[in-house]
Structure formats: C-alpha cells, structure tokens
Amino acid sequence: xxxxxxxxxxxxxxxxxxxxxxxxxxxxxxxxHANRLVVKRGALPADxxxxxxxxxxxxxxxxxxxxxxxxxxxxxxxxxxxREPFIRMYFEQMLQEVPDGYRHFExxxxxxxxxxxxxxxxxxxxxxxxxxWQFPLSSLMNxxxxxxxxxxxxxxxxxxxxxxxxxxxxCDYLNSPDSLxxxxxxxxxxxxxxxxKYNNLNVDYVAPDPSAPHWGWKSYNDFFHRDIKPGMRPxxxxxxxxxxxxxxxxxxxxLQEDCKADDAFWLKSQRYSLTxxxxxxxxxxxxxxxxxxQTFVNGGADWHRFTAPIDGTVIESQTxxxxxxxxxxxxxxxxxxxxxxxxxxxxxxxxxxxxxxSGVKPLGTVCVVPIGLTEVSSVELFVKEGDTVKKGDxxxxxxxxxxxxxxxxxxxAISKFLVLPPKHGRNSQPLDTLRTNKQFAVANVK
Amino acid sequence: xxxxxxxDRDARYQQLYGTVGGYLPADRNALHQWNLGLKAAVARxxxxxxxxxxxxxxxxxxxxxxxxxxxxxxxxxxxxxxPPDKRVIDDVSELLDHLDHITRLAPHWEANSAKRNFFPMSxxxxxxxxxxxxxxxxRHAPFNDAIRAILRSWCRYLSSADSRHVLNQEExxxxxxxxxxxxxxxxxVIPDVNAPHWGWQSYNAFxxxEIKSSARPIAGPGDSKVxxxxxxxxxxxxxQNVRATDRFWLKGEPYSLRDMLGETEYLNRFVGGYVxxxxxxxxxxHRWHSPVDGVVRDAxxxxxxxxSNLVNDITGVASQAYYTAVNTRGLTFIExxxxxxxxxCVMPIGITEVSSITLTARPGDHVKKGDQLGYFGxxxxxxxxxxxxxxxxRFLVQPPPDYPAAGRQPAAAPGATPVQVLVNSAIxxxx
Numbered sequence: 001x002x003x004x005x006x007x008x009x010x011x012x013x014x015x016x017x018x019x020x021x022x023x024x025x026x027x028x029x030x031x032x033h034a035n036r037l038v039v040k041r042g043a044l045p046a047d048x049x050x051x052x053x054x055x056x057x058x059x060x061x062x063x064x065x066x067x068x069x070x071x072x073x074x075x076x077x078x079x080x081x082x083r084e085p086f087i088r089m090y091f092e093q094m095l096q097e098v099p100d101g102y103r104h105f106e107x108x109x110x111x112x113x114x115x116x117x118x119x120x121x122x123x124x125x126x127x128x129x130x131x132x133w134q135f136p137l138s139s140l141m142n143x144x145x146x147x148x149x150x151x152x153x154x155x156x157x158x159x160x161x162x163x164x165x166x167x168x169x170x171c172d173y174l175n176s177p178d179s180l181x182x183x184x185x186x187x188x189x190x191x192x193x194x195x196x197k198y199n200n201l202n203v204d205y206v207a208p209d210p211s212a213p214h215w216g217w218k219s220y221n222d223f224f225h226r227d228i229k230p231g232m233r234p235x236x237x238x239x240x241x242x243x244x245x246x247x248x249x250x251x252x253x254x255l256q257e258d259c260k261a262d263d264a265f266w267l268k269s270q271r272y273s274l275t276x277x278x279x280x281x282x283x284x285x286x287x288x289x290x291x292x293x294q295t296f297v298n299g300g301a302d303w304h305r306f307t308a309p310i311d312g313t314v315i316e317s318q319t320x321x322x323x324x325x326x327x328x329x330x331x332x333x334x335x336x337x338x339x340x341x342x343x344x345x346x347x348x349x350x351x352x353x354x355x356x357x358s359g360v361k362p363l364g365t366v367c368v369v370p371i372g373l374t375e376v377s378s379v380e381l382f383v384k385e386g387d388t389v390k391k392g393d394x395x396x397x398x399x400x401x402x403x404x405x406x407x408x409x410x411x412x413a414i415s416k417f418l419v420l421p422p423k424h425g426r427n428s429q430p431l432d433t434l435r436t437n438k439q440f441a442v443a444n445v446k
Numbered sequence: 447x448x449x450x451x452x453x454d455r456d457a458r459y460q461q462l463y464g465t466v467g468g469y470l471p472a473d474r475n476a477l478h479q480w481n482l483g484l485k486a487a488v489a490r491x492x493x494x495x496x497x498x499x500x501x502x503x504x505x506x507x508x509x510x511x512x513x514x515x516x517x518x519x520x521x522x523x524x525x526x527x528x529p530p531d532k533r534v535i536d537d538v539s540e541l542l543d544h545l546d547h548i549t550r551l552a553p554h555w556e557a558n559s560a561k562r563n564f565f566p567m568s569x570x571x572x573x574x575x576x577x578x579x580x581x582x583x584x585r586h587a588p589f590n591d592a593i594r595a596i597l598r599s600w601c602r603y604l605s606s607a608d609s610r611h612v613l614n615q616e617e618x619x620x621x622x623x624x625x626x627x628x629x630x631x632x633x634x635v636i637p638d639v640n641a642p643h644w645g646w647q648s649y650n651a652f653x654x655x656e657i658k659s660s661a662r663p664i665a666g667p668g669d670s671k672v673x674x675x676x677x678x679x680x681x682x683x684x685x686q687n688v689r690a691t692d693r694f695w696l697k698g699e700p701y702s703l704r705d706m707l708g709e710t711e712y713l714n715r716f717v718g719g720y721v722x723x724x725x726x727x728x729x730x731x732h733r734w735h736s737p738v739d740g741v742v743r744d745a746x747x748x749x750x751x752x753x754s755n756l757v758n759d760i761t762g763v764a765s766q767a768y769y770t771a772v773n774t775r776g777l778t779f780i781e782x783x784x785x786x787x788x789x790x791c792v793m794p795i796g797i798t799e800v801s802s803i804t805l806t807a808r809p810g811d812h813v814k815k816g817d818q819l820g821y822f823g824x825x826x827x828x829x830x831x832x833x834x835x836x837x838x839x840r841f842l843v844q845p846p847p848d849y850p851a852a853g854r855q856p857a858a859a860p861g862a863t864p865v866q867v868l869v870n871s872a873i874x875x876x877x
Contacts, residue, residue: 084772085694085702085705085771085772086751086754086771086772088705089693089694089695092693093695148578152578152582152585155516155586156585156586156587157587157588264519264522265515266519266522266523273515275512276515276518280513326516329523347515348516
C-alpha cells in the first residue's frame with residue numbers, strides 16, 4: 001500500500017467538532033439534478049446510481065493508495081482552501097451537506113485526493129449506459145455543486161481560478177501519451193466494438209493508423225478531437241451568402257430574439273445578456289435587439305471541432321476563462337418550464353468568441369461562441385483577428401469535456417431558421433439535430 | 447424573494463452584533479424608518495445645484511459589479527431578498543448612491559435607544575444580509591474588497607475636519623448633555639472645552655478619545671502575576687484548551703488558533719492555551735492596552751471580512767468567535783517579562799462600519815501593563831487575548847454561566863446578565 005507523498009495541508013484532522021450539519025434533501029436534489037443542463041444534454045445520467053458508483057470507485061482507489069504523486073495544482077488548490085478560513089468553512093460544509101449514502105469524501109484532504117486521482121486518469125468507456133464514467137470530474141463534483149455551500153464556494157474567484165488551473169493541468173495530461181492507456185480494445189476501452197459503434201468511429205472518422213497501437217492517436221485528446229473523414233460533413237451553399245451553416249454537430253436547444261445588452265440571465269426565464277455573453281466586446285452594440293441561437297454538442301458520435309458558418313473576415317477573437325462548476329441559482333425552481341442554465345452557461349462559462357464580418361448587409365457580423373461546460377472545459381482556436389474564413393474552414397476544437405455552442409446574429413440578419421429548438425414543454429420533446437457545415441438558417445442579404 | 451419568515455428575520459435582527467452592541471435601533475421598524483430617511487436625504491443631495499462626482503471607491507464597486515456576472519447575480523438576489531415592506535433599495539444604482547452618500551456621513555447622537563442608529567452602513571445592509579445571497583456576498587472577495595475600499599474612503603472623511611460638525615451641543619450632537627452622560631465623557635480627556643468641538647479635530651478623534659488614567663487604574667502595579675484586561679468590554683467567553691485548527695463555524699464556535707493567528711512562529715505556544723474575548727459597545731473606550739509587561743515581538747494588521755455573520759439554523763446569529771477567524775484584525779505579540787507567562791497575543795477585531803485598526807506599539811517596543819497598544823476607527827469591535835497553557839493560574843472574571851452554551855452573544859441570551867470588564871482591571875493570575 002502506497003501513501004501519497006506529501007500531505008496537502010498542515011491541518012491536524014482530529015477535530016473536536018461534532019458532526020453537526022444539515023444535509024440537502026435527497027428528493028430535492030434529485031428533482032434539481034433531473035433539470036440540470038449536464039443531464040438534459042446527456043453528459044450525466046439522470047440516475048444517481050452510476051454517479052455514486054464512480055465516486056465509490058474513486059474512494060476505494062484513494063483509500064487503497066497506489067498513487068504517489070501529487071499534482072501541483074491540486075496541492076495549490078489545497079492551499080487556496082486553507083488560506084481563507086471562510087473558504088475552508090464553505091468547502092467542509094459542502095462536503096457535509098451531501099446527503100447520507102452519497103457522501104463519500106468527508107474531509108478536505110479526501111476531496112483533494114479524489115481530485116488528484118481524477119487528474120491522473122483518462123476517462124474510460126465502461127459501457128454506453130455508464131455516462132458517469134465518461135465524465136469523471138462532473139461525476140465527482142455532482143453532489144457538491146448542488147449543495148448551498150458548494151454553490152457559494154465554487155463561484156468564489158479564488159477557488160474557481162485554481163480549479164481552472166487544475167483542469168488545465170489535467171488537459172496537459174490528456175494531451176500526453178500517458179493518457180493513451182484508455183485507447184484499447186478491452187471492454188472498457190475506447191476501441192472496443194461497442195465504443196466504436198457508440199462513437200460512429202468507422203463511419204465518420206479518420207484513425208491515423210488502425211494497425212498501430214492505440215490506432216496511431218498520440219493522446220486521449222488527440223482521439224477526442226479526431227479528424228472527420230473527407231465527405232462526411234459536406235459544405236452547403238458554397239458562395240451563397242444567404243446560406244448559413246451550422247458550425248458544429250449538435251442539437252437545437254434555444255432561440256431567443258430581441259436580446260438585450262443586460263438581462264437577468266440567472267433567472268428561470270434564462271434571458272441572454274449580451275454584455276455578459278460577449279464579454280464587453282467593442283462589437284456588442286451591433287447585436288442589441290438581435291438573436292441568439294444555442295445548441296449542444298452531444299458526447300459520443302458528435303464531432304468535436306467547429307467550422308466557419310459563413311464566408312467573412314475574423315474581426316475579433318478571444319478565449320475567456322469562465323466559471324466551470326457553477327449553475328444558475330434558478331435551477332431547482334421549475335422542472336416543467338424548460339432546461340435551465342443555458343443562458344447562464346453562455347454568460348458565465350469558459351468560452352471563445354469569434355466575430356466574423358460577412359461584409360454583406362443586413363447579415364453583418366456573426367459571433368460564434370463555442371462554450372466548454374465541464375471536465376477540462378478547453379476551447380482552442382485556429383483563427384485569429386484578420387483571418388479570412390470560408391464556409392467549412394475549421395476554426396478550432398474542444399478538448400475533452402461537454403460543450404455547447406451559441407451564435408449571435410444582428411437584428412434583421414436572419415430570414416428564417418430551418419432547424420428550430422422545441423418550444424414550451426421542451427423537456428419532453430425530441431431535439432432536432434444539426435450537422436456541421438449543413439445549412440440551418442437563411443440570411444437576409446440585399 | 448425572501449426565504450425567511452418575518453419572525454425569523456426579527457430574531458436575526460435582534461441577534462446582530464450592531465443591535466446587541468447598541469449601535470443599531472432596538473426596534474427593527476425604526477431601522478426601516480431610518481433607512482427611508484437616508485433614502486430621502488440621498489434624493490435631496492441629487493437635486494442640489496452642485497453634485498459631487500461619486501467617490502472613486504464607489505465607482506470601483508460599480509465596475510466590479512458590471513464586470514462579474516456572478517457578482518451581478520448575487521447583488522440582484524441580495525436586493526430581491528428584502529421583503530417588500532422593508533425594501534429601500536430597488537437597484538444597483540440606488541445601492542451605489544447610498545454607499546456614496548454614507549462615505550460623507552458622520553453619525554448623529556440619538557437619545558432614544560429604540561430609534562438610535564450610529565451605524566449607517568450596517569443599517570443599509572441589515573435586511574439585505576438575512577438571506578443566502580446576502581450571507582455569501584460579504585464573503586465574495588470582489589465585493590468585500592470593493593466595500594473595504596469604500597470604508598477606507600469613509601474613514602478618511604471621518605478622520606477629517608469635515609466630519610466634526612456632529613460634535614456640537616445640540617439635541618443630536620455628541621456634546622449634548624444626554625450624549626455626554628451616555629458616553630461618560632467625564633472619564634475622558636477633553637482637549638479644550640472652550641474650543642469649537644471641544645478641541646477634537648474630527649469625528650474619529652472623538653470616537654477613539656483618550657481616557658483619564660484615573661478612570662482606569664492599573665491593577666497590581668509592579669506585580670507581574672496580575673494580568674489585566676486589554677480593553678473595556680462585555681465578557682463573551684474564556685475558552686481553555688484551544689486547538690491549533692478547529693471547525694470554528696460549528697455549534698459552540700470553537701476557537702481555531704491557526705485561523706485566528708495565521709502563519710506565525712508563535713502558533714504552537716498557544717495550542718492547549720486560553721482565549722479571553724470581550725466585545726465593545728457604543729459607549730465603551732475604543733483603545734486597548736497591554737495586559738502584561740513585555741516586549742512587542744510582532745504587530746500586524748490582517749485584512750479580512752467586515753460585514754459577515756455566522757448564521758446557524760440551530761443557534762441563530764452566533765458570530766463573536768467567528769469574527770476572530772475571519773474579520774479584519776490586528777495581531778500584537780508580546781513576550782512577557784515574566785517567563786511564566788510566555789507570549790501573549792492581543793487581537794483587536796473590527797466589525798462593520800469602517801473596521802479600521804491602528805496599532806501604536808511597534809515591534810521592539812517595551813510596554814508596561816496598561817500601556818496603549820492601539821485604537822479603533824469608527825465601527826464595532828471585539829477583542830481577544832490569547833494566553834499560553836502554562837501562563838494562567840486562574841481567571842478572576844467569568845462570563846455568565848449560561849453562556850457560551852447558548853451559543854449566542856451574551857446580551858441576546860435569555861436571562862443572561864452581561865459581565866462588564868474595564869480596561870486595566872485584573873482578569874487573571876499568572877502562575
């Protein structure tokens with residue numbers, strides 16, 4: 001049995017304090033959970049059992065040892081928790097507020113060990129029904145982020161920015177050959193029959209060398225944002241300015257017209273707030289009164305790169321390190337009125353902004369917003385200000401994690417959307433699919 | 447929308463430090479009336495011929511709110527948490543106007559304790575702090591840091607001659623007969639009773655005025671075994687066998703030395719030792735003194751929270767020990783001349799309003815028992831003194847027996863008789 005080399009904190013852990021705490025009601029947490037963006041989007045199961053199983057697995061791993069290295073960013077997270085007494089208070093309360101039966105990590109040190117385990121591992125396939133194992137950090141933090149103290153502490157800038165650094169470090173690991181061990185043909189590997197089918201691997205994608213170990217991929221992320229086969233995402237309407245293509249694979253989720261510069265995006269109405277979404281860009285004004293169209297990228301077979309939806313010139317691009325583990329306070333309110341947190345994600349989450357000037361009126365400028373929602377939440381861009389793009393040109397990719405996508409149009413830019421998100425009561429309706437490079441809207445062009 | 451009942455909100459209000467300490471009106475409706483009065487004053491000031499631009503620290507808060515979606519949500523939720531019959535602030539702009547107005551406001555004397563309000567900013571925040579967003583936001587660094595900068599600005603005003611107009615002998619002046627009696631000014635040094643404002647140069651100069659040495663005689667002069675109180679105050683608690691790290695937020699509020707003292711070479715000396723804590727009320731003397739003869743080894747001010755309370759569903763607002771772990775505080779480590787006492791740490795802690803702490807004794811200074819160590823700027827305060835385990839033979843004062851078991855501030859605990867201790871009086875015998 002091996003113990004971790006250095007303790008993350010200098011605390012003695014034999015507290016005098018009683019176990020006094022009030023846990024969150026399990027039924028309330030289940031209702032809220034069923035309504036979350038990550039669940040609606042299929043990045044986490046609605047059922048707690050597999051999530052709980054994953055947590056038990058992590059608990060067993062950290063209890064049995066086997067890991068001797070501390071990731072420096074996890075150690076640094078321990079220091080951030082330790083430095084401010086009220087942050088430690090919130091963090092420990094968060095752990096204690098998790099309901100009985102779901103509370104596997106009782107102390108800051110155990111939580112840090114669990115983080116350390118996750119950032120030293122790559123996601124496994126397990127099987128197609130066990131999504132929880134494909135999204136380890138979301139599964140680990142599932143109950144934490146739904147507790148009152150967890151909500152407060154995970155949106156503290158000190159904690160959020162250190163968790164972002166930890167995720168960056170995990171991303172480095174997933175970019176390295178160390179993460180290749182999960183690309184195997186065993187029952188939990190990403191190259192077994194079931195996983196190949198789940199990811200549509202043989203139909204849609206290019207493997208560097210299927211006869212080489214790990215089929216020639218250099219890392220887990222290399223596999224995650226793999227190349228598409230030529231011809232699998234044909235470009236619609238080349239040269240036709242009225243044709244707007246989808247920049248990504250996904251499902252239509254929300255459409256809102258007449259968007260305001262500032263809106264209460266955290267309320268259950270989930271109005272988009274352009275100033276927040278566009279990070280005070282100098283181009284924000286153009287979009288006031290305009291339209292936001294949001295989609296989700298599914299796990300599994302969806303392609304994890306995005307392309308130019310129109311021809312034009314990139315007039316601004318930026319990536320924004322946002323909040324990865326927060327959700328709108330409105331989430332538990334009303335399970336029937338629709339999915340929550342999409343406006344929140346667009347205004348708060350880690351994301352990139354690519355402003356493309358079409359050069360034609362009234363289409364004008366289109367802002368493409370890839371949003372990293374969970375896990376490493378990393379968005380990488382291939383384009384920069386000044387670049388000319390044509391429909392179908394690759395503009396960037398997502399590293400491992402759940403993702404969403406928004407597009408912002410100027411007022412009067414769009415004549416018609418060809419793929420519409422479901423309206424009210426959309427929780428129970430099927431979602432319409434979008435394909436990268438396929439037309440989804442008609443532009444107004446004079 | 448408020449998530450707490452009006453009865454619950456009343457109970458919380460009565461347990462607030464500002465209410466217990468006599469700085470806020472005893473009647474919560476009077477607080478509301480006061481806030482409405484301030485709102486009218488803010489409106490009037492906006493109609494004047496010359497408008498002062500907003501204080502730069504208030505503008506900085508405005509930017510902090512605009513720049514952070516999370517903070518905007520918390521502010522909106524905090525404002526929305528105030529029930530309609532107590533709502534005074536409708537939006538962020540109005541909140542900023544009130545804060546700006548307060549940075550140029552000196553408190554007025556009020557004889558009627560039901561209506562008395564000496565804490566304008568606590569009054570503004572009192573109803574907003576009672577819900578979850580209001581609890582969180584005062585621990586949310588971008589907000590807390592911006593509020594601290596506003597308090598600095600306010601402190602500059604209160605330390606300037608512009609603030610001394612409230613030092614007058616009229617009905618609401620601090621030199622009126624009723625205020626004189628309330629503050630026991632006969633015990634204090636009045637710079638020049640014939641000069642305007644009796645010679646005080648600012649409101650803060652009056653607030654931390656000096657006391658006559660005859661009014662606070664030093665117990666056991668020359669006897670190193672007699673340890674004296676570092677401050678005037680209501681005794682909150684004497685804790686023994688305190689731990690290096692503890693869950694200070696739990697019922698019973700255990701002291702957590704490492705949170706109180708931060709990283710210091712002296713930490714281990716205090717493990718297993720004692721914490722003596724008392725809090726100041728409106729009329730108390732706002733300077734503190736050395737409890738022992740010794741050499742100052744370290745003297746620092748640690749910036750922390752100011753308007754945060756520990757609210758526990760079981761015990762209500764129970765914050766005195768919580769403040770020692772999280773609030774802005776001074777730490778003065780004194781190595782006693784008597785080796786049996788070892789090192790003593792005197793910890794003045796700011797609560798609400800300007801939370802300003804000035805340490806006058808510097809490292810290397812030799813202080814005698816009763817020598818001044820520092821003073822508070824305008825605001826609430828509590829003081830802890832930390833002793834080594836081997837230092838104390840016995841304490842000579844005791845808090846009310848039903849406290850701290852009740853988990854509350856003494857005056858809020860039913861049936862408790864507050865124990866008042868004066869600075870320089872004997873509190874303990876050293877071994």
